Amino acid sequence: GENVEQHPSTLSVQEGDSAVIKCTYSDSASNYFPWYKQELGKGPQLIIDIRSNVGEKKDQRIAVTLNKTAKHFSLHITETQPEDSAVYFCAASRHNQGGKLIFGQGTELSVKP
Amino acid sequence: DADVTQTPRNRITKTGKRIMLECSQTKGHDRMYWYRQDPGLGLRLIYYSFDVKDINKGEISDGYSVSRQAQAKFSLSLESAIPNQTALYFCATSDYKFVGGPYQETQYFGPGTRLLVL
Numbered sequence: 018g019e020n021v022e023q024h025p026s027t028l029s030v031q032e033g034d035s036a037v038i039k040c041t042y043s044d045s046a047s048n049y050f051p052w053y054k055q056e057l058g059k060g061p062q063l064i065i066d067i068r069s070n071v072g073e074k075k076d077q078r079i080a081v082t083l084n085k086t087a088k089h090f091s092l093h094i095t096e097t098q099p100e101d102s103a104v105y106f107c108a109a110s111r112h113n114q115g116g117k118l119i120f121g122q123g124t125e126l127s128v129k130p
Numbered sequence: 131d132a133d134v135t136q137t138p139r140n141r142i143t144k145t146g147k148r149i150m151l152e153c154s155q156t157k158g159h160d161r162m163y164w165y166r167q168d169p170g171l172g173l174r175l176i177y178y179s180f181d182v183k184d185i186n187k188g189e190i191s192d193g194y195s196v197s198r199q200a201q202a203k204f205s206l207s208l209e210s211a212i213p214n215q216t217a218l219y220f221c222a223t224s225d226y227k228f229v230g231g232p233y234q235e236t237q238y239f240g241p242g243t244r245l246l247v248l
Binding site: 021023026049051053058059060061062063066106110117118120121122123 | 134170171172173174175178188220222235236237238239240241242
């Protein structure tokens, strides 16, 4: 079945540095790639997503890039702040599966002041 | 997200007991999902429902059942709980749209139910 691999599992950066989390997917028909942020004691919340018809999307300090040929996509957070500390999940799905997301294993990001 | 609520938030039960986790949403979405989260494994789909009459198994449905009582309510049951069902359970809803190009969808998650099976 479809699989999404996410790396690294933990990431520690200094405040102000950049953080990059990478995911690879196995199903070449996947066409929707969301990223979720999960803060302690809360459910995951969508922070950014990208669809297969674009290669990059930005929203303030966060950006996502997609390489369909290599079947991988990445989350970039610039100028990290302590409130960015959380667990981040990537996911992949395809239209004809009607929203069935396959999640990566998660990355615990720690931003040190 | 306060629009998706889950009860209870925490539950301790014993092996063999039947328990039900409940999810309610005020977003008016047709689609609802149940996920299980385990450390190092991410979120895995248990069951999903595209409307009240459409319920489907996810990748790990064995040992679970669901009921879609109304558009706003989707319950998950463990008929006979076992220790390896100890996990964090999330309900989600989504606003699936197909607008002529790549489809659009955002899933909104509830706060989760932490379940411990002894």
